[in-house]
Amino acid sequence: RHRFITIGEILLRLTPPDYGKIRMAANFEASYGGSEANIALALANLGIDSTFFSVVPNNSLGKSAVRMLRSNDVNCTPMILSTPEETPTHRLGTYYLENGYGIRPSKVTYDRKNSAITEYDFSEIDLDALLDGFTWLHLSGITSALGENCRKLVSDCLKTAKKKGITVSYDGNFRSTLWSWEEARDFCTDCLPYVDVLLGIEPYHLWIDEGNHEKGDVKDEIPFQPDFWQQEAVFQVFAERYPNLKCIARHVRYAYSGSENSLKAYMWYCGQTYESKLFSFHILDRVGGGDAFASGLIYAMMNGYEPEDMVNFAVASSAIKHTIRGDGNITDDVSVIQNLMNMNYDIKR
Numbered sequence: 329r330h331r332f333i334t335i336g337e338i339l340l341r342l343t344p345p346d347y348g349k350i351r352m353a354a355n356f357e358a359s360y361g362g363s364e365a366n367i368a369l370a371l372a373n374l375g376i377d378s379t380f381f382s383v384v385p386n387n388s389l390g391k392s393a394v395r396m397l398r399s400n401d402v403n404c405t406p407m408i409l410s411t412p413e414e415t416p417t418h419r420l421g422t423y424y425l426e427n428g429y430g431i432r433p434s435k436v437t438y439d440r441k442n443s444a445i446t447e448y449d450f451s452e453i454d455l456d457a458l459l460d461g462f463t464w465l466h467l468s469g470i471t472s473a474l475g476e477n478c479r480k481l482v483s484d485c486l487k488t489a490k491k492k493g494i495t496v497s498y499d500g501n502f503r504s505t506l507w508s509w510e511e512a513r514d515f516c517t518d519c520l521p522y523v524d525v526l527l528g529i530e531p532y533h534l535w536i537d538e539g540n541h542e543k544g545d546v547k548d549e550i551p552f553q554p555d556f557w558q559q560e561a562v563f564q565v566f567a568e569r570y571p572n573l574k575c576i577a578r579h580v581r582y583a584y585s586g587s588e589n590s591l592k593a594y595m596w597y598c599g600q601t602y603e604s605k606l607f608s609f610h611i612l613d614r615v616g617g618g619d620a621f622a623s624g625l626i627y628a629m630m631n632g633y634e635p636e637d638m639v640n641f642a643v644a645s646s647a648i649k650h651t652i653r654g655d656g657n658i659t660d661d662v663s664v665i666q667n668l669m670n671m672n673y674d675i676k677r
């Protein structure tokens with residue numbers, strides 16, 4: 329039986345109702361986000377033993393975030409509720425989401441500087457004990473981008489996990505307002521020897537640049553929305569360079585604004601490339617779509633799905649998330665995603 333843990337920042341999410349503009353909003357809907365928290369939540373919802381580790385201020389905002397996770401069956405036992413002595417600004421990171429509509433794209437504004445997790449000094453934490461008993465660790469480029477303390481935490485956890493034989497997934501999750509491409513690429517490059525499952529490293533052509541790899545010419549040839557063969561070429565580059573990688577997956581959206589959308593994914597798994605079905609849908613809320621893809625893939629891998637089913641389940645999970653308001657993928661049960669994956673849209677009565 330798998331035991332999953334992820335480490336990252338949980339954020340308060342504030343959104344104007346009804347696709348409103350922030351500049352015109354009289355009120356905001358409050359919920360929670362944060363890539364890793366979204367994944368912990370989605371996996372708990374699918375019945376996986378799922379744990380979240382983070383630091384939140386020991387005040388009503390921090391406690392509400394923990395309560396939300398707990399009420400969704402996420403284990404928060406290791407969570408740190410910090411005091412002002414430990415994290416002087418004593419704050420929960422926040423993000424404002426202006427949901428796009430039709431041709432108007434979504435907008436994210438972060439207000440997370442010096443949040444509790446960013447300020448916390450993890451050097452006293454026994455990571456060996458923290459990760460004990462877990463079979464799967466998920467980390468992402470977002471936590472790595474939060475500052476020196478978090479960056480060290482991520483890289484120490486990767487090393488500890490490797491020593492303990494824990495499966496590691498890593499989502500590149502590049503956020504341009506938190507760090508530069510070069511920083512993100514260099515840090516991810518250092519992480520890759522410890523990673524088993526690699527997600528979200530788009531656009532690839534920026535990653536594999538000249539000077540960084542002998543197949544640097546891939547750079548100019550891989551468009552933002554690659555076809556199968558181009559995608560396979562990129563996977564090969566990663567796989568050759570990092571033989572420990574078991575799985576590399578990428579989902580591709582075929583419209584970046586607009587409510588009509590299609591989604592599919594490419595996955596490299598143990599030497600072979602797979603392409604998912606194409607799913608089309610209307611977007612209600614696209615934030616968290618990548619996390620739903622990640623949680624779907626992790627779930628399918630944990631449960632020994634065939635590779636074709638792994639990639640289809642992951643995309644179906646993401647497609648469903650696009651129809652759910654909020655960051656989290658709270659599907660009723662696994663069969664909802666399985667039905668979509670099999671293109672079975674019948675109403676269950």
Ligand code: KDG
Binds near residue numbers: 363423503
């Ligand atoms: O993947 C969804 C995240 O982007 C959202 O929850 C906010 O974690 C977040 C971030 O840092 O962008």
